[in-house]
Amino acid sequence: MTRLLAQIFRPTLVQRFLMAARHEGLGVALRKARIYVGMLWRGEGRSALQAGGKDDVAPEEYLQSIWQQLAQGSAFHPAPPHKGNKPFVSIIGDLNLPQCRKYRVEQLAQFWESQGVACDFAHYQDLPRVTRLLTRATHVIEYRLKSSPVTDMIRYEARRLGLPIMYDIDDPLFSISAYETYGNMGALDPGLKAHFLSEAPKYLAMMNGADLISVSTPKLADHARLFTKRPVHVRRNFADEATLNAGASAMEGREAQDGIFRVGFASGSQGHEIDLASIYDPLEAFMAESDSRRLVLLGHFNLDLLPKGLREKAEVKPFTTYEAYLGELAQTDCAVMPLCDDMFNRCKSAVRLIDAASVGVPSIVSPVGDLPSLIEQGKTGFVAKNQSEWLTALRRYEGARETTRAIGLAARNNLEAKWVGAANPNIIDTEILDWMVS
Amino acid sequence: MTKCHILLANVFFAPFTYGGATVVAEEVAKALLATKSAAFEYQITAVSLCCHSGLANYTMVKSERDGIQNFVINVPSNRTYKELYNNPHVTRLIEELMDDLRPDVVHAHCIQDIGGGVLRAAQARGIPSILSVHDFWWLCERQFMIKPDRTYCGQNPIKIDACRGCVSDFDAAQSRFTYLQDISRIPERVTYPSKFAHDLYVSSGFAAGRSVIWENGVHLPEPDFEAKQAARRERDPRLTFGFVGGPSQIKGWPLIRAAFKSFERDDFRVLLVDASAEGDWWKGERFDDLPGDWEVYPRFDQSEMDAFYSEIDVLLFMSQWKETFGLAVREALARGVGVIQTDSGGSVEHGALSQSDLIPIGASSDVLLSALVKALEQHPKTVTPRAVTGFQAQAAAFENILQDVLEGAS
Numbered sequence: 001m002t003r004l005l006a007q008i009f010r011p012t013l014v015q016r017f018l019m020a021a022r023h024e025g026l027g028v029a030l031r032k033a034r035i036y037v038g039m040l041w042r043g044e045g046r047s048a049l050q051a052g053g054k055d056d057v058a059p060e061e062y063l064q065s066i067w068q069q070l071a072q073g074s075a076f077h078p079a080p081p082h083k084g085n086k087p088f089v090s091i092i093g094d095l096n097l098p099q100c101r102k103y104r105v106e107q108l109a110q111f112w113e114s115q116g117v118a119c120d121f122a123h124y125q126d127l128p129r130v131t132r133l134l135t136r137a138t139h140v141i142e143y144r145l146k147s148s149p150v151t152d153m154i155r156y157e158a159r160r161l162g163l164p165i166m167y168d169i170d171d172p173l174f175s176i177s178a179y180e181t182y183g184n185m186g187a188l189d190p191g192l193k194a195h196f197l198s199e200a201p202k203y204l205a206m207m208n209g210a211d212l213i214s215v216s217t218p219k220l221a222d223h224a225r226l227f228t229k230r231p232v233h234v235r236r237n238f239a240d241e242a243t244l245n246a247g248a249s250a251m252e253g254r255e256a257q258d259g260i261f262r263v264g265f266a267s268g269s270q271g272h273e274i275d276l277a278s279i280y281d282p283l284e285a286f287m288a289e290s291d292s293r294r295l296v297l298l299g300h301f302n303l304d305l306l307p308k309g310l311r312e313k314a315e316v317k318p319f320t321t322y323e324a325y326l327g328e329l330a331q332t333d334c335a336v337m338p339l340c341d342d343m344f345n346r347c348k349s350a351v352r353l354i355d356a357a358s359v360g361v362p363s364i365v366s367p368v369g370d371l372p373s374l375i376e377q378g379k380t381g382f383v384a385k386n387q388s389e390w391l392t393a394l395r396r397y398e399g400a401r402e403t404t405r406a407i408g409l410a411a412r413n414n415l416e417a418k419w420v421g422a423a424n425p426n427i428i429d430t431e432i433l434d435w436m437v438s
Numbered sequence: 439m440t441k442c443h444i445l446l447a448n449v450f451f452a453p454f455t456y457g458g459a460t461v462v463a464e465e466v467a468k469a470l471l472a473t474k475s476a477a478f479e480y481q482i483t484a485v486s487l488c489c490h491s492g493l494a495n496y497t498m499v500k501s502e503r504d505g506i507q508n509f510v511i512n513v514p515s516n517r518t519y520k521e522l523y524n525n526p527h528v529t530r531l532i533e534e535l536m537d538d539l540r541p542d543v544v545h546a547h548c549i550q551d552i553g554g555g556v557l558r559a560a561q562a563r564g565i566p567s568i569l570s571v572h573d574f575w576w577l578c579e580r581q582f583m584i585k586p587d588r589t590y591c592g593q594n595p596i597k598i599d600a601c602r603g604c605v606s607d608f609d610a611a612q613s614r615f616t617y618l619q620d621i622s623r624i625p626e627r628v629t630y631p632s633k634f635a636h637d638l639y640v641s642s643g644f645a646a647g648r649s650v651i652w653e654n655g656v657h658l659p660e661p662d663f664e665a666k667q668a669a670r671r672e673r674d675p676r677l678t679f680g681f682v683g684g685p686s687q688i689k690g691w692p693l694i695r696a697a698f699k700s701f702e703r704d705d706f707r708v709l710l711v712d713a714s715a716e717g718d719w720w721k722g723e724r725f726d727d728l729p730g731d732w733e734v735y736p737r738f739d740q741s742e743m744d745a746f747y748s749e750i751d752v753l754l755f756m757s758q759w760k761e762t763f764g765l766a767v768r769e770a771l772a773r774g775v776g777v778i779q780t781d782s783g784g785s786v787e788h789g790a791l792s793q794s795d796l797i798p799i800g801a802s803s804d805v806l807l808s809a810l811v812k813a814l815e816q817h818p819k820t821v822t823p824r825a826v827t828g829f830q831a832q833a834a835a836f837e838n839i840l841q842d843v844l845e846g847a848s
Contacts, residue, residue: 012585012604045519049488074453128494131498132498161500
């Protein structure tokens with residue numbers, strides 16, 4: 001306080017105050033003095049810039065005012081980024097789902113970095129960060145966004161900047177025909193299903209406003225082409241460095257055999273009880289054959305929907321972090337990935353298979369979606385086409401533990417060799433790579 | 439032809455143009471872009487600031503006018519004293535920009551509020567830099583060497599110890615002074631708009647050995663200016679005085695007012711330009727107790743300059759401090775408009791007036807009154823337009839500096 005008083009009561013300032021009072025009146029002089037003392041008190045400096053604009057604006061109007069100023073100043077349309085510019089991809093996405101964020105955003109960022117393309121990402125509601133990334137971008141990837149006043153504003157800014165836009169999606173969220181026939185919807189509240197159906201056109205609107213669409217599987221690409229004339233290409237999910245490292249750590253942490261044979265089923269979201277129900281018969285039969293068999297349910301699962309025979313054999317591991325999930329998965333002897341044969345599931349990627357392979361656990365999968373693409377039958381896992389094959393595969397795994405362990409390691413080796421973030425045709429279509437250099 | 443990408447840092451830039459240094463930055467940039475037969479083909483990217491409450495702090499927005507992209511960083515209004523000369527948030531954004539754009543050279547043109555971090559960032563990336571000084575910001579926290587009581591400081595050379603009675607916090611001012619002196623060692627060249635500014639800075643220990651005088655240009659008259667001027671004089675033959683500045687003591691307004699107040703003729707008019715962003719400089723000012731016709735002339739941009747100067751016969755430039763250049767004086771002289779001016783630093787280095795014609799800073803209003811009476815008695819007087827540096831010539835001079843820097847860096 002003494003210091004402040006000493007700063008205020010200086011001869012030059014007193015002179016200034018008296019001068020202002022004489023020329024502009026005591027009221028004005030006091031007002032100026034109050035502003036000046038306030039600045040000193042807060043430690044602020046005197047800037048050449050004058051503040052303008054409104055403080056509180058709705059998110060969808062975040063850029064409105066600055067756009068108006070740029071337009072008034074004939075500075076609204078910057079030229080698109082030069083071809084010679086260092087490429088910089090900004091991924092703007094809905095990052096609320098951890099699995100989606102990992103496989104379609106963080107993984108993609110890592111992929112582009114490995115290709116010499118700088119990349120960064122932002123959640124679409126973090127508008128300051130979105131704005132900054134768009135300003136830096138040469139290319140934009142929108143992930144899993146639906147049309148809304150906020151996303152429309154983001155899209156408008158990207159177009160104002162002349163940026164090429166790719167839209168990325170890994171589920172047929174745009175498809176009423178897929179949702180309406182999606183078996184897993186049966187496990188959810190009807191109101192939730194109605195909500196999903198009403199959202200589908202909003203995803204399609206975003207897709208159709210992009211220059212290019214990328215999806216996670218060939219089947220999803222085919223399905224998307226029923227809805228859009230935009231070019232649709234595939235960028236599969238793959239085993240990124242973080243997955244391989246976490247998987248290796250989980251394998252090292254695997255506990256010694258206790259004589260129990262554990263079958264793992266992972267569910268990262270609600271509704272997958274219906275998928276597991278498709279193999280209840282062979283699973284129950286398998287579990288009934290011995291007391292030393294367990295069903296390990298990882299993640300979200302409604303136990304009320306499980307038959308009594310399986311419930312008694314179930315070990316439940318609640319939804320957790322990705323690393324902890326891999327740790328739990330590594331304690332199983334095999335993983336099962338049944339999928340009902342409906343349009344939604346046909347579009348599914350093989351992320352659960354990648355997770356299992358990363359910890360050296362062999363899988364049995366349905367011939368649905370992209371799951372079979374990663375399996376060499378009998379060498380890195382099994383594709384079970386019917387109930388009988390499911391039971392046979394489970395028995396084979398249980399009956400030859402060493403071979404089962406070897407198949408798990410082969411799955412891991414296969415993953416490292418073919419399903420990592422390289423610019424190979426099984427991972428990413430050439431057209432997407434070309435888009436980046438266009 | 440060698441391509442040369444210049445990252446130009448200036449506190450304001452189009453579309454948020456404000457102040458003389460910004461005009462110079464923009465016009466030189468445009469002139470460089472328009473250069474056809476030079477050894478270099480230029481790409482220019484600007485980085486500047488705005489202060490917009492609706493946007494988040496340190497958001498960056500891209501704009502473009504006249505082929506120059508401008509990355510505008512939004513800064514909060516309540517920045518600390520230190521953040522005005524060394525703002526790590528701004529520096530971090532400029533570092534990103536440098537990494538993305540990979541410019542060949544950084545031109546720190548008028549970087550008050552941006553801070554010295556831009557030069558450090560360039561140095562860290564091995565990008566050569568040129569610093570252009572426009573006022574006394576690098577030496578004086580009050581930017582213009584004007585004390586709180588609105589009088590000129592007058593130090594020469596500037597010694598920070600002598601600033602004790604003027605600055606609000608001497609320790610903070612000393613830290614600022616030391617930091618900016620250190621920063622001044624980074625750029626390959628430091629330019630000054632006038633010998634006066636150069637000598638004052640160098641004698642104050644700033645950037646010794648790398649200094650060069652780089653005279654500002656002005657917007658030269660269009661071919662039809664003379665006709666416009668003649669048409670106005672025919673329409674209204676009265677002598678018209680012009681004043682480009684606000685009603686502040688430091689720009690000499692009280693002196694002008696006092697001189698006119700005692701003027702006993704009224705066969706003239708006066709145009710007062712309101713160059714403020716908000717158009718409020720002259721609000722509340724009354725002229726009904728002054729002789730002659732008085733009029734506030736709205737702010738104009740470079741392309742509208744001829745219209746203003748064709749309206750006046752004599753420019754009043756009554757700064758009560760030592761300006762580093764004085765664009766308005768050159769603009770007037772280039773158009774054959776007479777000038778009554780104070781002996782104000784770099785603003786007199788055009789050579790059009792003798793020392794005896796200059797009004798000393800601090801002189802009474804009677805001295806100005808005599809000059810006004812003389813101008814009126816001599817009216818109409820033909821003033822021959824003077825050869826003045828234009829922006830093309832200034833850009834050409836900059837190219838020479840640039841080539842030296844780039845050759846030294848290669």
